[in-house]
Amino acid sequence: MALEVRTVAGEDLETLSRLLALAFGNDVGRWRDYFDPGKNPRVDPESVYVLEEDGEVRATATVLPLEAYVEGRAVPVGGVAAVAAHPAYRRRGYAGELVREALRRMRAGGVSLSMLWPFAHAFYRSFGYELAGEAIEYRLEPGKLPTSPEQRNVRACCEKDLVRMMGLHEEAAARHRLCVRRGRAYWERLLGREEVEAAVYEQGDELEGYMLYETSPFEPAREPRRTMRVRELVWRTPQALAGLLSLPASLDPEVFGVRMWSPRGEPLHPYLRSSYVEARVSPEQMLRIVDVRGALDLLRPRGSRALALDVRDELFPENEEEHVVGEGEIAGRVTLDVRRLAQLYAGYLPARELARRGLIEPDTERALEVLEEILPVRDPWIFRPDHF
Template sequence: MTIYRALSEDERDRFHEYVSYAFTPTDGPPTYDPAEHDRPRALLGDRRGLFADGDGDLLCVCKHYWFDVHVRGDEHSMAGLASVASPPEHRRSGHVRDLLAASLEEYRDRDATLAALWPFRHRFYQQYGWATANRQLRVECDPADLSFARTRLEERTTEHGRYRRLEADEYESLDPVYERHAARYDLSIDRDADWWCYRVFENWETDPFVAVWERDGEPAGYLEYTINGDWGDRTMDVAELAYTDVEAFLALLSFCRDHDSQVQTVRLRLPTDTPLFDIASDPDELETELEGGPMVRIVDVSRALSALSYPTVDGSVTLAVDDPLAPWNDEAFELSVERGDGTCERVAVADSNIALDVATLSQLAVGARSVRALERAGRLDASPGTLETLETLFPERAVYLRDGF
């Protein structure tokens, strides 16, 4: 028997101890200092713990964030799971599983449609119903390999605009750029002032630089970056690059190019549909690696599929869902869509014509994978004639959750 509850202020030191040992053990035993560790960035989110009933020993911890995100043209609530940590003396006993199950119950009570996380290992969370939401590209190159950007920009316009460093209290000027860029991708979160100030303009160790490119006096693109390494082997690491149009994108790449006297490498993290390779003069010079990204799962199947928007069509499918963590999802559901509005209700398992696990259904729900791709991978089993209906109801979308938590 275990107890799941919020951690008190007096238990912050235990939370810090568990998370430090899990993620930065090379730093040695942590010393908790409220003045250092209780900065606004660290206080974002809600701490939770799983306790042993009886002696009350703390078994494992996590943190929850609460977001609004865009999914299929509408805004939905999403819980962000982070800082899952358990000390070695309490591992391999199912405590983290119990912590995740209790977290899902809290998400359900708070009407969250989705839950997302950044995994230390995908297969660990996949066994509990999370699935990859999106992948991202890591692109590395010599700054000189971005020289094409200035040439292309000058071909398009005679207005060069200007670059300017920003401080956290100027974040509002970036909001229109972020919103326009984020509108291209589902699972983009709605950022509030605290998120901008303490998660974009701050970092755990080295605060990033944030630079904006202004055109006609208005922000049109910005980038968040750090410069790492020793002299002669430095990297400009761009964590976020947002822009309103291709001219702004070229201007930001030019900004990176102009760091050639300071760095030997530029590293960019970009969505997989980036236009970089369409406009680069020599894409072969850009070293590219496809990286795993965040993971997502549905919290409550009936509620989520009833809340989503669908194409303006009529259709019906019956889904037998396997959920290893949430018993309220481990059932069969009939999804009926009429003129784009969906209703999802529990039905008898025998009536189902599609069988899939909640991870697969979660990818379909957010548009991360196509029906045909999942069917080819053996991720779903459908009776004849139902794949076409499922494809119509769940078209693939551009998904890119960029914010870490």
């Protein structure tokens, strides 16, 4: 049978929207909006791919041309999303072929990093992706959160706040490896959603923090009957944090529950009067290093010692060469596959723990020490409104 992978054409969009509604259970109209650049500023029709068999679309995948932070700088990242095959044509390798082709095109276009949220980790591991982040999800009663007089400086967001909120977000995002940069058009789309509310903390003329949240409808048969979901909390000063946390803390505990998410490195529970709250660690994004040399060149290695990396990569043999990272005398050699390199690159797992489990192979203790210097543990994190 004749198989072809190509970019989407205008006449495909209705078919594509129906295919994704079948695959993911959302309505067709939502997917029409997803592929409309006027409504979704992150989508580029040139990076929406379909697999066609005998003239009919069987599967699709999208690469969002994103930017994410590495060493405090925004760099290109391919965000893989909306990967699906028509239910009648699954288990034929169609989605896999689209993912491989998308990765090849990213590499050819000079994109060294790719991220995604998986439906199944095992599926994407076969293409060189690996888990590279976690979040802490909190579910708690409003009364578990601290209140503060600083709440007097909290108010509802208005249009003039947008530029300053963007600045606060960029400050916070640049501190986290792989955090996605958010452009103005996406901000406007986010704040324009009917269900999204925003509050800001303002001290004098300075905007020092903000919160994006949603509140669910009243459901008498559920417990809690309403939920506030704090989607994003960004603060520059302790006063801003105290004031913004007072917002969910002031809700009626007989009606509301609160859900919040935080980076692994910024837990909430140690700072509460009682730490006995529900806190669940959840897997987040997967990372694929598409071009090892290109990705390593984005780093600013610390120290004066270099290291040779021998990388295994079944999909891209071009990555399977000796890569020297760092400056100065080569202190040793580490052998590892591209998936483990992704976890080290993200700062998600410590090199010593991977070595202890036999997942990377340093030739000497000195080589392991240098690897820890070059790729230290960090706090990879992507704000929830930027999940794709």
